[in-house]
Amino acid sequence: MGVKKMKNKWIDISIPIRTGMVNWPGDPPVDIERVSDVRRGDSCTLSKIGMGSHTGTHIDAPRHFLAEGKPISQIPIEATVGTARVIEILDPESIKPEELSRHHLRRGERVLFKTLNSTRVWQTTRFVEDFVSISKEAADYLSSLKVKTIGVDYLSVSGFRDDSTFIHEALLRAGIWIIETLDLSQVKPGKYYLVCLPLKIDECDGAPARAVLRPV
Numbered sequence: 001m002g003v004k005k006m007k008n009k010w011i012d013i014s015i016p017i018r019t020g021m022v023n024w025p026g027d028p029p030v031d032i033e034r035v036s037d038v039r040r041g042d043s044c045t046l047s048k049i050g051m052g053s054h055t056g057t058h059i060d061a062p063r064h065f066l067a068e069g070k071p072i073s074q075i076p077i078e079a080t081v082g083t084a085r086v087i088e089i090l091d092p093e094s095i096k097p098e099e100l101s102r103h104h105l106r107r108g109e110r111v112l113f114k115t116l117n118s119t120r121v122w123q124t125t126r127f128v129e130d131f132v133s134i135s136k137e138a139a140d141y142l143s144s145l146k147v148k149t150i151g152v153d154y155l156s157v158s159g160f161r162d163d164s165t166f167i168h169e170a171l172l173r174a175g176i177w178i179i180e181t182l183d184l185s186q187v188k189p190g191k192y193y194l195v196c197l198p199l200k201i202d203e204c205d206g207a208p209a210r211a212v213l214r215p216v
């Protein structure tokens, strides 16, 4: 394969949505039911999909934690479509300002964090409790920098035992759009073009999204 061809290759960084897939403990489970099927003699194949609004690869709207925050149906397209940087995080516990500062993040950037999660959490269908998440200090740091969008490679920006409210609120109040549950295992750190658009579910707190990257 030539260099040019590789350059134009899209990488799918979304998680497939399926019945029984991993979700945040307590969230509604995914249940996809085939209600008609051409293989059973029906005129078409059609499914009924039951799931939480934060299922699989998805975007958190400010409404998720802020009563007056924007719903997912009002996300600006440029929040999650445009150039983005994939940054490798080597800290096995959490994303911290000390490590982030080495990357000289700038206001308005879209940043996806490839942590050690990428090589371990997608090997299992069970919920991994000790995943790498964003520390309180890093949430404050990213908020003060006013990056546009962040993406993480597991189910939440905040850890399983952390203060989820503080971390989400700090980021959402700063106007940062949050993409959660990305699979960055096939992605090298660097600059990319990101396309990630959530379903336009009116007035909703979040919605599943398809996310793809192309090297630039």
Ligand SMILES: [Zn+2]
Residues within 6 Å of the ligand: 054, 058, 059, 060, 180, 206
């Ligand atoms: Zn979410």
